[in-house]
Amino acid sequence: MSAGIDLENVSCDFGTFRAVDHVNVTIQPGEFFSFLGPSGCGKTTILRMISGFTDPSSGAIRIGGKDMAGQRPNQRPTALIFQNLALFPLMPIWENIAFGLEVRGVDRAKRRARAEELLALVDLPDAADKMVSQLSGGQKQRVAIARALAVEPSVMLLDEPLSALDLKLRQHMRAELRAIQKRTGVTFIYITHDQGEALAMSDRVGVMSQGRLQQVASPRDVYNNPANGFVASFVGENNILTGTVQNANAGLASFDTPVGLLRARLGDVSGGGAMKLYVRPEHMTLSATAGAENSVPVTIGEVSFEGSFIAVQGAAANGTILTAELRNDGMASVPATGSQMHISFDANLASILPDSATVKG
Amino acid sequence: MQDLLRRYGTGLTGVFIGLTFFWLAILVILPNFTMLESSFRPYLAKVDEGGPLDTYSLGNYMKVFGNEVGFSIFGVVFQVPVRVKVFLLTIFYSAVVTVITFVLAYPLAYYLAKIVSPKSLPTLFLLLFVPLWVSEILRSFAWWIILALKGPLNAVLMQLGVIDTEIRWIAGFSPVIIGLVYTYVLFMVFPLYNAMQSLDSNQIEAAEDLGSPWWRTHWRVILPHAKPGIASGAVMVFMLSAGSLLVPSLLGSTTSGWFTQTIQGIMLDSQDWNTGAAFAFMLLIVCTLFVSLAMRVFGVKLSDIAK
Numbered sequence: 168m169s170a171g172i173d174l175e176n177v178s179c180d181f182g183t184f185r186a187v188d189h190v191n192v193t194i195q196p197g198e199f200f201s202f203l204g205p206s207g208c209g210k211t212t213i214l215r216m217i218s219g220f221t222d223p224s225s226g227a228i229r230i231g232g233k234d235m236a237g238q239r240p241n242q243r244p245t246a247l248i249f250q251n252l253a254l255f256p257l258m259p260i261w262e263n264i265a266f267g268l269e270v271r272g273v274d275r276a277k278r279r280a281r282a283e284e285l286l287a288l289v290d291l292p293d294a295a296d297k298m299v300s301q302l303s304g305g306q307k308q309r310v311a312i313a314r315a316l317a318v319e320p321s322v323m324l325l326d327e328p329l330s331a332l333d334l335k336l337r338q339h340m341r342a343e344l345r346a347i348q349k350r351t352g353v354t355f356i357y358i359t360h361d362q363g364e365a366l367a368m369s370d371r372v373g374v375m376s377q378g379r380l381q382q383v384a385s386p387r388d389v390y391n392n393p394a395n396g397f398v399a400s401f402v403g404e405n406n407i408l409t410g411t412v413q414n415a416n417a418g419l420a421s422f423d424t425p426v427g428l429l430r431a432r433l434g435d436v437s438g439g440g441a442m443k444l445y446v447r448p449e450h451m452t453l454s455a456t457a458g459a460e461n462s463v464p465v466t467i468g469e470v471s472f473e474g475s476f477i478a479v480q481g482a483a484a485n486g487t488i489l490t491a492e493l494r495n496d497g498m499a500s501v502p503a504t505g506s507q508m509h510i511s512f513d514a515n516l517a518s519i520l521p522d523s524a525t526v527k528g
Numbered sequence: 529m530q531d532l533l534r535r536y537g538t539g540l541t542g543v544f545i546g547l548t549f550f551w552l553a554i555l556v557i558l559p560n561f562t563m564l565e566s567s568f569r570p571y572l573a574k575v576d577e578g579g580p581l582d583t584y585s586l587g588n589y590m591k592v593f594g595n596e597v598g599f600s601i602f603g604v605v606f607q608v609p610v611r612v613k614v615f616l617l618t619i620f621y622s623a624v625v626t627v628i629t630f631v632l633a634y635p636l637a638y639y640l641a642k643i644v645s646p647k648s649l650p651t652l653f654l655l656l657f658v659p660l661w662v663s664e665i666l667r668s669f670a671w672w673i674i675l676a677l678k679g680p681l682n683a684v685l686m687q688l689g690v691i692d693t694e695i696r697w698i699a700g701f702s703p704v705i706i707g708l709v710y711t712y713v714l715f716m717v718f719p720l721y722n723a724m725q726s727l728d729s730n731q732i733e734a735a736e737d738l739g740s741p742w743w744r745t746h747w748r749v750i751l752p753h754a755k756p757g758i759a760s761g762a763v764m765v766f767m768l769s770a771g772s773l774l775v776p777s778l779l780g781s782t783t784s785g786w787f788t789q790t791i792q793g794i795m796l797d798s799q800d801w802n803t804g805a806a807f808a809f810m811l812l813i814v815c816t817l818f819v820s821l822a823m824r825v826f827g828v829k830l831s832d833i834a835k
Contacts, residue, residue: 247737253730257752267738
């Protein structure tokens with residue numbers, strides 16, 4: 168039922184602007200795959216190329232092993248959920264859902280029955296005869312999913328469909344989408360600029376910037392082992408320190424920074440470009456005394472209470488600001504502004520990465 | 529009203545209301561009312577006006593039912609009053625004109641609204657408007673020349689080998705239909721363009737993505753969305769066609785009587801304004817009824833058109 172997708176050296180130019188630049192990725196059947204990146208990074212163009220609305224300038228797209236070149240959107244086994252959903256406002260809900268079946272010549276009674284089945288699947292019974300305008304945002308979302316599922320696509324393409332919803336509903340729909348994907352086994356390709364969505368729902372995430380795929384990995388790896396500086400700084404928060412690599416052995420290197428010599432894992436240096444040290448605020452620890460390594464004496468600056476954690480800023484001797492996030496376990500003592508402390512981190516939790524990695528191909 | 533007063537003060541508000549009142553009452557209601565009133569009175573010599581013969585009656589309206597002639601529909605010949613025949617043909621061919629303008633305008637409006645790049649849109653609109661800068665009389669005359677027996681259209685078709693002998697285009701209703709379609713097609717294009725332009729392109733793509741062939745996307749998504757535009761375009765084209773005098777007079781043949789020509793004859797040639805007024809009102813009322821009926825059939829509300 169579900170199909171895998173191969174993007175082989177896919178590029179797309181709009182005039183002189185290269186929206187997508189030599190993207191190579193294989194998406195497994197039944198996988199929940201997200202393209203994550205800032206707006207304008209080319210992720211929507213990838214989606215439109217897979218669905219057939221935009222033709223790649225070069226490269227090949229295969230769905231289920233079949234080359235899609237020359238196939239119109241209405242001939243592809245994909246279903247696209249638009250950012251604004253694009254439901255048909257002049258049709259009742261059940262006709263919206265059954266539109267794909269109507270196109271395929273299914274008779275009216277069967278269409279109606281199938282629409283009701285799908286409405287039950289997306290947890291919206293009794294909505295069949297309502298109009299689109301009578302539904303709330305979350306309900307419209309479900310109708311859009313049901314409409315796409317009705318044509319039994321091998322691949323579902325979702326273009327930031329949750330971005331218009333409020334926070335609570337968005338979190339609820341995340342779980343819902345994930346559950347529907349598991350239940351139906353259809354390959355989901357999800358486009359988003361929201362890292363929370365991408366990390367929470369996906370089997371794998373492809374991080375994009377300026378048309379290039381920067382890293383393809385599991386959410387855990389994208390977060391914990393970013394391939395380059397872009398991924399490290401786009402996904403999650405980081406303390407970033409500039410400096411030069413001194414010596415490297417066993418994957419760890421010394422890094423000469425303005426706040427002193429620090430040790431961290433060394434990433435792929437072959438790409439050239441400036442190397443920087445990235446360490447996440449939640450991996451920072453604060454202590455009154457200096458640690459064995461990677462310890463920087465700081466003067467505590469702003470302390471902000473964020474609920475589940477406490478963000479503490481510390482200024483090093485040269486003025487560099489380092490941020491530590493302390494988990495709020497109910498007992499953590501909050502350091503006082505102006506006090507002298509040491510901020511430190513484990514060398515294995517920090518990485519030295521080039522600004523952007525070379526893209527193979 | 530309160531808003532108007534607050535924003536413009538008493539003086540300007542008074543001017544606005546005064547002008548609107550003048551326009552409605554003096555230029556619209558009063559002349560029409562005078563016509564309506566005189567349509568119920570007989571055409572009399574000056575001395576008899578206001579005398580015992582000057583009574584209200586439906587006599588003028590009944591004049592439409594005189595002089596029966598043969599009228600054949602699908603080979604069956606009916607005896608129909610000649611003016612009723614002209615009247616029915618006017619309504620019928622106006623409807624034909626409306627349908628043809630729709631068929632021509634729909635693809636053009638769709639092209640303008642959804643396909644052409646926004647950059648070339650102003651140029652295309654300009655090209656559409658240029659013919660409107662020439663007066664309607666000249667444009668109709670141009671068609672008269674084009675359609676003439678030894679005219680350019682026949683010459684081109686002969687040259688291309690499409691026809692062997694010249695076709696007499698100016699015969700029957702066809703030149704009138706051609707002229708009316710040409711004159712009023714833009715009144716269909718623009719409401720359609722407006723309606724289609726407001727359609728979210730994602731809906732067209734969504735339909736295609738769900739496997740819909742182009743014609744079904746038009747039938748199920750674009751056409752329903754454009755319905756108010758179609759309705760207002762159709763009403764305008766129909767009413768303008770039925771009420772057109774110039775085109776049928778210039779491009780008409782001996783066999784293409786238009787009801788406006790009948791009214792003109794009674795008004796100007798017979799100088800019988802009373803009967804002319806009666807016939808004019810009859811045309812107005814029947815056209816309005818026809819349009820309301822068509823709107824009912826197609827499920828369009830007046831408020832949809834106003835949008």
